[in-house]
Amino acid sequence: SRTHRIAVIPGDGIGKETVPEGLRVLDAAARRFGFDLQLKHYDWSCETYVQTGKMMPDDGLDQLRDSDSVFLGAVGWPGVPDHVSLWGLLIPIRRGFDQYVSLRPCKLLPGSKSPLADRGPEDIDFYVVRENTEGEYSSVGGRMFPGTDREFVSQQSILTRTGTDRIMKYAFELAMTRKRRKVTSATKSNGITFTMPYWDERFAEMAKNYPEVTTDQFHIDILCAHFVQHPDWFDVVVGSNLFGDILSDLGPAVAGSIGIAASANINPEKAFPSMFEPVHGSAPDIAGKWICNPIGQIWSGAMMLEHLGEKAAADCIVQTIEKLLAEGGPRTRDMGGQAGTVDVGKAIAEAV
Amino acid sequence: SRTHRIAVIPGDGIGKETVPEGLRVLDAAARRFGFDLQLKHYDWSCETYVQTGKMMPDDGLDQLRDSDSVFLGAVGWPGVPDHVSLWGLLIPIRRGFDQYVSLRPCKLLPGSKSPLADRGPEDIDFYVVRENTEGEYSSVGGRMFPGTDREFVSQQSILTRTGTDRIMKYAFELAMTRKRRKVTSATKSNGITFTMPYWDERFAEMAKNYPEVTTDQFHIDILCAHFVQHPDWFDVVVGSNLFGDILSDLGPAVAGSIGIAASANINPEKAFPSMFEPVHGSAPDIAGKWICNPIGQIWSGAMMLEHLGEKAAADCIVQTIEKLLAEGGPRTRDMGGQAGTVDVGKAIAEAV
Numbered sequence: 001s002r003t004h005r006i007a008v009i010p011g012d013g014i015g016k017e018t019v020p021e022g023l024r025v026l027d028a029a030a031r032r033f034g035f036d037l038q039l040k041h042y043d044w045s046c047e048t049y050v051q052t053g054k055m056m057p058d059d060g061l062d063q064l065r066d067s068d069s070v071f072l073g074a075v076g077w078p079g080v081p082d083h084v085s086l087w088g089l090l091i092p093i094r095r096g097f098d099q100y101v102s103l104r105p106c107k108l109l110p111g112s113k114s115p116l117a118d119r120g121p122e123d124i125d126f127y128v129v130r131e132n133t134e135g136e137y138s139s140v141g142g143r144m145f146p147g148t149d150r151e152f153v154s155q156q157s158i159l160t161r162t163g164t165d166r167i168m169k170y171a172f173e174l175a176m177t178r179k180r181r182k183v184t185s186a187t188k189s190n191g192i193t194f195t196m197p198y199w200d201e202r203f204a205e206m207a208k209n210y211p212e213v214t215t216d217q218f219h220i221d222i223l224c225a226h227f228v229q230h231p232d233w234f235d236v237v238v239g240s241n242l243f244g245d246i247l248s249d250l251g252p253a254v255a256g257s258i259g260i261a262a263s264a265n266i267n268p269e270k271a272f273p274s275m276f277e278p279v280h281g282s283a284p285d286i287a288g289k290w291i292c293n294p295i296g297q298i299w300s301g302a303m304m305l306e307h308l309g310e311k312a313a314a315d316c317i318v319q320t321i322e323k324l325l326a327e328g329g330p331r332t333r334d335m336g337g338q339a340g341t342v343d344v345g346k347a348i349a350e351a352v
Numbered sequence: 353s354r355t356h357r358i359a360v361i362p363g364d365g366i367g368k369e370t371v372p373e374g375l376r377v378l379d380a381a382a383r384r385f386g387f388d389l390q391l392k393h394y395d396w397s398c399e400t401y402v403q404t405g406k407m408m409p410d411d412g413l414d415q416l417r418d419s420d421s422v423f424l425g426a427v428g429w430p431g432v433p434d435h436v437s438l439w440g441l442l443i444p445i446r447r448g449f450d451q452y453v454s455l456r457p458c459k460l461l462p463g464s465k466s467p468l469a470d471r472g473p474e475d476i477d478f479y480v481v482r483e484n485t486e487g488e489y490s491s492v493g494g495r496m497f498p499g500t501d502r503e504f505v506s507q508q509s510i511l512t513r514t515g516t517d518r519i520m521k522y523a524f525e526l527a528m529t530r531k532r533r534k535v536t537s538a539t540k541s542n543g544i545t546f547t548m549p550y551w552d553e554r555f556a557e558m559a560k561n562y563p564e565v566t567t568d569q570f571h572i573d574i575l576c577a578h579f580v581q582h583p584d585w586f587d588v589v590v591g592s593n594l595f596g597d598i599l600s601d602l603g604p605a606v607a608g609s610i611g612i613a614a615s616a617n618i619n620p621e622k623a624f625p626s627m628f629e630p631v632h633g634s635a636p637d638i639a640g641k642w643i644c645n646p647i648g649q650i651w652s653g654a655m656m657l658e659h660l661g662e663k664a665a666a667d668c669i670v671q672t673i674e675k676l677l678a679e680g681g682p683r684t685r686d687m688g689g690q691a692g693t694v695d696v697g698k699a700i701a702e703a704v
């Protein structure tokens with residue numbers, strides 16, 4: 001039978017609580033759909049950092065390289081600065097494995113509540129496709145004249161043709177698999193006049209290859225406003241690293257699902273393992289109480305299975321989550337219920 | 353009596369319809385509160401560009417330099433690219449006159465409707481303070497290896513100490529005039545690791561001078577989510593040029609006031625004229641029909657009077673707008689009414 005090798009990194013805080021539930025559901029899906037999961041566990045985290053001075057060992061990426069996927073919980077803990085924790089674990093995996101697509105579904109699930117008035121599940125169902133390796137998150141920059149009145153900092157935003165074209169292509173290919181076949185580009189070419197006009201140019205160029213796909217584009221300021229006013233306009237939204245980051249938090253926020261949103265960091269060519277993680281963080285305020293919501297982790301597990309070719313199993317998990325929410329199954333406090341993390345995980349695993 | 357010299361630039365599209373109503377209300381306020389307005393009219397626009405090849409004459413800034421303020425409608429028209437129209441008129445005035453503060457109120461007005469469920473006027477009432485001259489909108493950048501696979505574009509984001517400190521100071525001073533005395537900083541120092549940590553550093557430094565002011569900071573991604581989920585958290589929000597741009601569209605969008613939002617481009621030292629303009633654009637789709645909403649322009653006029661020291665007159669205009677909306681006065685189509693542009697302008701002018 002088919003075997004998938006999964007590197008499991010619970011990380012920090014509630015990651016240690018959500019990952020076991022994610023695995024519980026993956027295991028149920030494996031039994032039902034007839035595939036095997038070979039798990040390898042890694043305790044890399046802020047604790048590791050405090051003990052060893054490193055978030056992961058020097059050969060960390062090599063240790064992960066043989067896996068088919070990485071299943072991540074959350075990274076970050078008070079006392080360890082973000083530039084240490086994130087840039088010591090999360091970002092090196094994204095970049096080292098050229099996971100150039102960050103894919104995040106924005107979906108109003110039946111039974112969950114959007115902060116928007118008069119919006120139902122049929123109104124909010126789109127994907128944000130985010131460029132995940134370059135753009136505004138660049139490593140070129142510095143500070144000059146420190147400590148003086150002339151002091152300034154500078155950071156380059158970089159768009160390469162390779163990086164831009166491949167993310168556009170991914171967005172259009174994704175749109176081709178969907179009913180509405182629409183791609184919206186996030187730009188700001190009226191204000192950021194070197195990089196963003198290039199983004200527009202490559203978008204227009206790629207669109208020519210997909211005559212069946214409808215396109216439009218908005219400047220990021222008004223696009224954010226449209227997410228709130230007209231979430232029903234969107235199907236696939238493609239953005240640079242920063243714009244994609246913003247839209248993939250705002251999208252789940254308008255869908256009322258920021259606590260349960262899932263995300264995939266994908267290397268579509270499968271030259272390297274891809275990584276799957278919930279959008280939420282390590283939540284120090286509720287960590288250790290086993291009251292956190294495991295759905296973001298479980299949903300990320302479904303995205304992982306889809307990437308591994310187990311589409312039927314992936315669809316089954318997502319439908320099970322939707323059914324459970326719609327039918328008033330156990331829910332954690334953030335969704336107005338009383339259930340614990342494990343209750344929700346077990347309910348989903350059993351239903352799968 | 354006091355005289356204020358105003359340069360009036362209706363610009364394009366509905367700017368030609370909203371500016372006369374803005375002036376009508378300013379004129380009423382002048383009569384009631386005993387000051388004089390000396391107006392100079394400029395027809396600079398995309399039409400000028402088509403006729404002369406320039407959005408404004410070469411000595412445009414010099415012509416405006418003697419005014420106390422610029423009262424602008426809207427800039428932009430189909431057929432004239434943004435980098436021509438905006439960078440030929442709007443941006444040169446902002447930068448040439450060192451209008452380094454862009455100030456935008458985000459306010460849920462009584463009688464207008466937020467797209468958010470269960471939110472009333474007491475929940476949404478804050479200011480976005482945007483750095484308006486540097487940051488991500490820089491003029492340093494370019495393209496290399498054009499037309500090849502190695503092609504890339506690059507654009508620097510620049511934060512100077514001068515530019516950063518003065519916008520922080522403005523935000524804290526503004527907070528000191530308000531009841532809640534809170535400043536929120538928009539950052540992204542976990543991802544954009546050269547410029548944004550500097551932004552955080554200067555924010556922390558400036559905060560030391562204002563012990564009475566409460567502060568917090570959020571990364572821009574989650575901050576956008578919070579605008580939707582918790583608009584009641586905010587009092588004064590300070591952001592870089594790009595982050596401020598995004599937040600000052602998203603804020604009015606959650607307040608349901610994007611069609612009527614006002615903005616000020618301010619040089620606080622009054623070394624140069626400041627400029628006041630509605631947030632909306634030239635709206636080619638409804639231009640020429642005299643159905644557009646003049647409230648954004650009128651509200652911008654109130655901000656102008658406040659800047660010119662006519663605080664009583666400014667407050668009177670804002671209160672008149674609020675009262676008119678709350679009491680079901682005439683409203684344009686975008687607010688669910690049937691009134692024309694002039695009806696609304698006249699109603700507000702008369703009430704003032």
Ligand SMILES: CC(C)[C@H](C(=O)O)[C@@H](O)C(=O)O
Pocket residue numbers: 190191221438597
């Ligand atoms: C038109 C554009 C350049 C401008 C900006 O981004 O500054 C606009 O969005 C604004 O906010 O006034």
Ligand SMILES: CC(C)[C@H](C(=O)O)[C@@H](O)C(=O)O
Pocket residue numbers: 086245542543573
């Ligand atoms: C933690 C941070 C660096 C990260 C990002 O901006 O990429 C996060 O916001 C995300 O979206 O995964």
